[in-house]
Amino acid sequence: MQDTQSILTGSALPKMKKEKNKVWKRVIQNWELYLFIAPAFLYFLIFSYGPMYGIQIAFKNFIPTKGITGSPWVGFDHFVRFFDSYYFWDLLWNTLSISLYDLAIGFPIPIILALAFNEVKDGFFKRLVQTVTYAPHFISVVVMAGMIITFLSPSTGIVIHIIEWLGFDAPQFLTDPAWFKTMYVFSGVWQSAGWGTIIYLAALSGVDPQLHEAAIIDGASRFQRVRHINIPTIVPTMTILLILNMGSLLGVGFEKILLLQNPLNMGASDVISTFVYRAGLVDAQYSFSTAVGLFNSVVNAVLLITVNQVVRRTSENSLW
Amino acid sequence: MMISGVKETGRDKAFLIFNYIYVILALVIVAYPVIYMISASISDPKYVGSGEMWLWPKGFTLKGYQIVFENSKIWTGYANTIYYTLLGTAINLFVTMPAAYALSRKDFVGRNFFMAMFMVTMFFGGGLVPTYLLVKNLGMVNTVWSIVLPSAASIWNIIVARTFFQSSIPKELQDAAQIDGCTNMRLFIKIILPLSMPIIAVMALFYGVGNWNSYFSALIYLNDEAKYPLQMVLRQILVLQEMSAQGGGAMDAASAAALNNKAEVASLVKYAVIIVSTLPIIAVYPFLQRYFVQGVMIGSVKG
Numbered sequence: 001m002q003d004t005q006s007i008l009t010g011s012a013l014p015k016m017k018k019e020k021n022k023v024w025k026r027v028i029q030n031w032e033l034y035l036f037i038a039p040a041f042l043y044f045l046i047f048s049y050g051p052m053y054g055i056q057i058a059f060k061n062f063i064p065t066k067g068i069t070g071s072p073w074v075g076f077d078h079f080v081r082f083f084d085s086y087y088f089w090d091l092l093w094n095t096l097s098i099s100l101y102d103l104a105i106g107f108p109i110p111i112i113l114a115l116a117f118n119e120v121k122d123g124f125f126k127r128l129v130q131t132v133t134y135a136p137h138f139i140s141v142v143v144m145a146g147m148i149i150t151f152l153s154p155s156t157g158i159v160i161h162i163i164e165w166l167g168f169d170a171p172q173f174l175t176d177p178a179w180f181k182t183m184y185v186f187s188g189v190w191q192s193a194g195w196g197t198i199i200y201l202a203a204l205s206g207v208d209p210q211l212h213e214a215a216i217i218d219g220a221s222r223f224q225r226v227r228h229i230n231i232p233t234i235v236p237t238m239t240i241l242l243i244l245n246m247g248s249l250l251g252v253g254f255e256k257i258l259l260l261q262n263p264l265n266m267g268a269s270d271v272i273s274t275f276v277y278r279a280g281l282v283d284a285q286y287s288f289s290t291a292v293g294l295f296n297s298v299v300n301a302v303l304l305i306t307v308n309q310v311v312r313r314t315s316e317n318s319l320w
Numbered sequence: 321m322m323i324s325g326v327k328e329t330g331r332d333k334a335f336l337i338f339n340y341i342y343v344i345l346a347l348v349i350v351a352y353p354v355i356y357m358i359s360a361s362i363s364d365p366k367y368v369g370s371g372e373m374w375l376w377p378k379g380f381t382l383k384g385y386q387i388v389f390e391n392s393k394i395w396t397g398y399a400n401t402i403y404y405t406l407l408g409t410a411i412n413l414f415v416t417m418p419a420a421y422a423l424s425r426k427d428f429v430g431r432n433f434f435m436a437m438f439m440v441t442m443f444f445g446g447g448l449v450p451t452y453l454l455v456k457n458l459g460m461v462n463t464v465w466s467i468v469l470p471s472a473a474s475i476w477n478i479i480v481a482r483t484f485f486q487s488s489i490p491k492e493l494q495d496a497a498q499i500d501g502c503t504n505m506r507l508f509i510k511i512i513l514p515l516s517m518p519i520i521a522v523m524a525l526f527y528g529v530g531n532w533n534s535y536f537s538a539l540i541y542l543n544d545e546a547k548y549p550l551q552m553v554l555r556q557i558l559v560l561q562e563m564s565a566q567g568g569g570a571m572d573a574a575s576a577a578a579l580n581n582k583a584e585v586a587s588l589v590k591y592a593v594i595i596v597s598t599l600p601i602i603a604v605y606p607f608l609q610r611y612f613v614q615g616v617m618i619g620s621v622k623g
Contacts, residue, residue, distance in 0.1 A: 027429045030425070030504060032503060032504035033422040034430075036504075037423070039418065039472075040478065043472045044438055047451070047469070051450035051451040052446045057449075057453075068453070116339050119336065119339045128347070129343055129347050130609075134609065135350070138601045138602065138605055140534075140597070140598070141533065142551045142558065143598055145555075146558025150590055151353065156368070158371065162374075190349070199617075221329065222332040273448075276448050280452070281452060290449045
């Protein structure tokens with residue numbers, strides 16, 4: 001420390017030295033703040049950056065007895081094997097199509113719902129609707145999967161009964177690959193659309209009432225006021241959420257898919273993350289599945305940065 | 321939002337009517353499966369399976385609950401979940417609150433470095449297998465630590481808490497305390513924390529619900545069934561049984577009937593177990609809704 005100090009005194013301007021001293025004074029005065037941040041720092045260092053160090057096994061042939069550092073390097077072999085495999089395009093297609101389907105349905109519904117809630121008069125009914133529609137957010141993914149399986153189970157499920165009562169032939173939702181994505185997306189809408197309105201309602205509560213008053217005086221209808229006042233208000237929120245969603249296009253709701261997977265619907269339900277789980281933790285192909293996982297994370301990061309870049313060019317609502 | 325004294329035009333009335341229909345439809349779609357499950361859990365499985373019971377209970381029975389409460393696996397799972405949730409949430413708060421406070425202080429040298437280091441983990445991570453290998457190398461597999469430590473903090477929640485400290489704790493308070501010679505530790509424990517009860521409640525709720533509902537870390541790290549949390553027991557009852565029941569082959573009439581009866585009881589148990597496991601959260605939720613909503617809103621101010 002003394003060395004750097006003396007070097008600085010020798011060459012730097014006196015003002016810089018003073019600044020430097022001030023910073024050090026603040027560091028010493030607030031030393032306890034480093035104690036405060038220590039648990040979180042250690043947590044992220046060990047459990048987030050630790051696994052990042054372990055990513056190197058994607059380029060190695062991991063042998064448990066030799067450890068991460070001792071295993072031999074193989075370069076891009078695992079990646080080549082993955083890209084050349086017959087299931088690569090299936091996995092990529094399933095992952096992307098589930099995500100895009102989910103985005104196309106799951107993104108607009110909370111927005112429409114929030115705009116509609118906002119037009120409901122404050123009172124008991126509004127509180128009831130909000131309490132009820134928020135509630136499924138707290139149902140665990142296991143229970144959610146259990147509900148889907150019971151409701152759609154052939155011959156006894158209530159959804160099957162309703163479809164038959166309406167006079168249609170009920171499809172085999174649970175085992176028909178063609179229905180897997182729809183089942184996944186709409187159960188997700190049921191569970192989280194209500195909760196998703198909160199963030200938009202918060203933005204809508206910030207609308208200046210004078211705007212509405214002025215619009216009424218000008219003879220604007222309710223619909224016109226929603227269209228020209230409320231919607232523009234929530235556009236920044238929409239943009240941010242859209243960017244974040246794009247950044248997780250390859251990170252579909254892995255836990256729910258894993259629970260709903262069965263040998264018969266595998267053709268549509270096998271996504272990159274469930275494949276990583278199976279290859280890595282069930283079949284113990286550590287290096288190969290790490291490579292697949294790394295491919296997934298890199299695509300996610302690139303997508304997020306690209307979308308954010310595009311949004312930054314066209315509007316001022318980007319993430320950074 | 322409603323401005324009184326202005327007459328609604330016909331167009332506006334039509335709009336409002338459509339709006340109410342839409343909202344009521346949403347309400348019914350969300351509420352129906354929940355009501356159905358509650359009814360199904362106390363109805364004769366015969367009527368449930370055939371579709372005769374479709375809204376209100378029919379053929380009242382508590383057999384499903386009886387079987388659930390007699391099942392020792394469920395009780396063990398419940399006890400484990402309560403233990404993991406309490407310990408896990410305590411650790412979550414211990415990691416999150418002091419860090420969020422430090423990050424909220426503008427005079428904290430290195431604040432941007434720590435923030436950047438934490439934020440990177442939002443967008444990029446090591447992935448499943450390296451994380452698993454790490455936990456294994458730390459010797460935590462099949463212990464409670466594998467459940468509570470890998471999820472000890474969430475960057476989202478740290479940001480929410482930091483935003484709360486920045487916007488709700490006046491800076492003058494800190495200045496005054498420091499002039500009086502109060503250390504940061506005393507300031508945090510004696511002054512900041514008592515003023516932050518709302519955000520502590522929000523954080524405890526967010527983390528608590530997450531811990532209560534999580535199953536995946538138990539799936540990959542625990543191999544001793546006696547340590548399984550409730551969600552893993554539920555997975556066995558709700559998901560795995562159903563899958564095995566689907567692969568039935570040819571059989572004679574008697575065993576088919578026995579199996580059918582067994583399947584009926586199994587479905588009754590499913591509804592009962594869903595209600596029993598979700599009840600603690602659904603029962604307290606309406607009273608705490610305010611806090612949950614607050615949490616989301618604080619987070620949305622600056623994401």
